[in-house]
Amino acid sequence: MNLNHSITSPKTSQDSQWKLLAERVLDGGSISRSEALAILDSHDDELLDLVAAAFNLRHKYFGKTVQLYFLMNAKSGLCPEDCHYCSQSKISDAPIPKYSILNREKLLDGARLAAERQSKTYCIVISGRAPNEREIKAIETIVPEIKQQYGLNICACLGLLTESQAQRLAAAGVDKVNHNLNTSQDYYKEICTTHTFEDRLETLKNVRKAGLQLCSGGIIGMGESRKDIVDMAFSLRELSVESIPLNFLHAIDGTPMQHKEYLTPRDCIRALAMVRFVNPSSELRIAGGRERHLRSLQPLGLYIANSLFVGDYLTTQGQAPSEDYQMIQDLGFEITGQAISPSPSAENQPCGNSCENSCNGSATSTSNPNANQSAEKSTCNSSTPGCCG
Numbered sequence: 001m002n003l004n005h006s007i008t009s010p011k012t013s014q015d016s017q018w019k020l021l022a023e024r025v026l027d028g029g030s031i032s033r034s035e036a037l038a039i040l041d042s043h044d045d046e047l048l049d050l051v052a053a054a055f056n057l058r059h060k061y062f063g064k065t066v067q068l069y070f071l072m073n074a075k076s077g078l079c080p081e082d083c084h085y086c087s088q089s090k091i092s093d094a095p096i097p098k099y100s101i102l103n104r105e106k107l108l109d110g111a112r113l114a115a116e117r118q119s120k121t122y123c124i125v126i127s128g129r130a131p132n133e134r135e136i137k138a139i140e141t142i143v144p145e146i147k148q149q150y151g152l153n154i155c156a157c158l159g160l161l162t163e164s165q166a167q168r169l170a171a172a173g174v175d176k177v178n179h180n181l182n183t184s185q186d187y188y189k190e191i192c193t194t195h196t197f198e199d200r201l202e203t204l205k206n207v208r209k210a211g212l213q214l215c216s217g218g219i220i221g222m223g224e225s226r227k228d229i230v231d232m233a234f235s236l237r238e239l240s241v242e243s244i245p246l247n248f249l250h251a252i253d254g255t256p257m258q259h260k261e262y263l264t265p266r267d268c269i270r271a272l273a274m275v276r277f278v279n280p281s282s283e284l285r286i287a288g289g290r291e292r293h294l295r296s297l298q299p300l301g302l303y304i305a306n307s308l309f310v311g312d313y314l315t316t317q318g319q320a321p322s323e324d325y326q327m328i329q330d331l332g333f334e335i336t337g338q339a340i341s342p343s344p345s346a347e348n349q350p351c352g353n354s355c356e357n358s359c360n361g362s363a364t365s366t367s368n369p370n371a372n373q374s375a376e377k378s379t380c381n382s383s384t385p386g387c388c389g
């Protein structure tokens with residue numbers, strides 16, 4: 001098949017084009033930037049063919065498993081940076097909770113909730129340009145305790161890191177560090193002026209030198225071109241990133257991007273598929289904005305991606321975990337790599353996440369159809385928007 005011919009002739013039937021492209025990748029080949037662009041430009045009528053082809057890649061590396069991650073906004077707001085998408089930046093007027101790093105009990109509460117929600121990974125996220133000594137020490141202290149009690153993997157998202165800070169995190173037992181590229185090198189200056197794409201690359205290199213796994217992804221829907229999305233996916237490939245969270249901009253009132261809402265659910269599916277084709281063996285997580293932008297196509301997204309955040313995002317609310325478990329069960333997929341089950345009951349415990357300031361601080365237990373164990377459905381009704389993680 002002449003793939004290039006198909007790409008430049010959109011009226012040509014492309015029923016098998018994506019399947020053949022997937023076969024090439026499954027055979028150890030790779031796709032070009034123009035082919036990645038063609039995925040983003042593909043017609044709605046090809047969407048199911050594209051998803052089926054991307055599923056072949058997902059299935060080779062991850063079968064029908066789904067990895068769950070749980071986010072803890074361990075420090076909120078108060079950030080001197082100006083990331084235009086983020087409700088926690090100095091230029092945001094969004095009415096979010098603002099607090100310094102949470103104490104030991106709250107971080108442990110979050111770990112317990114992560115384990116109860118069948119997450120394998122507990123993501124400890126702090127706002128800010130870079131961690132200070134107190135924050136690094138807090139992470140060094142809490143991580144061994146969490147691992148001992150709950151057996152969770154730990155992903156730390158602390159901002160820009162030096163090599164010695166990354167080494168300290170590795171020594172404390174942190175498994176991976178999240179630091180998103182967010183967009184392409186060319187477009188980065190349009191979304192932030194207080195640090196650069198190169199600063200972010202430097203942190204990722206420091207993390208790698210310390211022997212930690214890399215979690216890095218991006219946000220689409222910020223006004224970037226399709227080429228920018230492709231460039232970002234290829235940058236992630238060059239870094240051999242193990243885990244890629246793909247966010248869909250949740251345009252937040254009070255941020256410079258408050259009026260950017262143009263993604264369709266099919267755009268999101270095409271972006272997930274393109275990232276999967278470019279990074280076939282990397283874990284791919286449907287991250288912030290999935291409920292808002294994928295909407296009823298969320299299950300289709302899971303045929304491509306193999307990971308989800310369960311519960312709330314940093315300052316925005318996710319759908320109830322019970323809905324995620326139901327979706328996973330309905331697809332015939334299975335949650336994998338669960339952490340050690342905690343002993344305390346989940347009932348009537350504070351959720352402990354960033355939206356705690358605007359909820360009643362309690363959670364009600366709902367049945368978990370996938371695992372026959374209780375899981376919490378947060379009753380938090382916060383509408384405070386937030387950063388994309």
Ligand code: SF4
Nearest residue numbers: 079083086089127128
């Ligand atoms: S994304 Fe991180 S560094 Fe940027 S403004 Fe938000 S909290 Fe600060």
